[in-house]
Amino acid sequence: MSKSSKSTNVVWHESTITRAEREAMHKHKGAIIWFTGLSGSGKSTLSHAVEDILHKKGCSTIVLDGDNIRHGLNGDLGFSDDDRVENIRRIGEVAKLFVEAGVIVLTAFISPFRTDRDRVRGLVTPGDFIEVFCDASLDICEQRDPKGMYKKARAGVIKEFTGISSPYEAPEHAELVIDTGAADLATCAKLVDSYLKQHHIVHR
């Protein structure tokens, strides 16, 4: 290692790998697949099923969901209106970084408010944000109630629970609307995969 003081005047050239170069290496595009829907509508399960398909094709992927976000990055946030907005904002910004890395990021959050979801859409280039509405009826979600949340919400133990005591604003222009209340998982996952192929996010 040269210790000459002369070298301190050397201008270090900044080399920057671009998103396009990372995508070329991965052989697919970066994108946000944003699953939205009621609790119990199948967002998390479907996101993992789609990731499974993509991974088997050699795609670089990550799922963001309550498990890795609420206990980590957003562990400081509660469930007030402000905190819910901030929760989705941060997830959007992190998702954008993954897109920059050329990764397909699948997010599984209720994200009940249109303005919050549209703000994330606005962070990235058109086409990078794929909104997938997991369209299962409240009846079906409440019947499933995998974590007993609806029961608690009906009993008033949980306040402001989406669908019960807080509104869910269904997407008006989702890229995909999937009947996760009736269709089987493999069928739902294939719909997302087909969309990604049709829109040249993945190439096979």
Add this chain to the structure above:
Amino acid sequence: MSKSSKSTNVVWHESTITRAEREAMHKHKGAIIWFTGLSGSGKSTLSHAVEDILHKKGCSTIVLDGDNIRHGLNGDLGFSDDDRVENIRRIGEVAKLFVEAGVIVLTAFISPFRTDRDRVRGLVTPGDFIEVFCDASLDICEQRDPKGMYKKARAGVIKEFTGISSPYEAPEHAELVIDTGAADLATCAKLVDSYLKQHHIVHR
């Protein structure tokens, strides 16, 4: 798509791709390469130079620095003590998500406080966090002053500037200490690359 109400009782099996599976696909491990040092010590330039080497080998990478963090995820934070702690905390949590995705994430932030850096180290498995101290003296950094920040700090225009009016706590157990004040960029970048090979983060 089956619309039979019977299928609403089907339990959707949760498939989850693991970090190890993503790493196997990428053919390298995920890791955080955490560059720390004074303003002007070469953190950002070095991180991009290392990314360049890794990308050419086919590694999946991303650089987190002021450009993509301060204007995005941490755009709501100022420069108070609390906000500086929160800034590094969030960067650490995001870096952890990239490790989970099997990506090599290079971070370039002054990150002057030992406790903040050590908290990030504690978020991940030993070996996943590689602290690289960009060890250029204050004299050299101030001489370089690429953005005119030291001049403003000396004039009192910028308050609490690291090295001038706020302390920089040098790492005590950094994985790498690099003399970015004297050595040329290619030499510095190779030191990091060699470390990654020796520690089996990358395999060639």
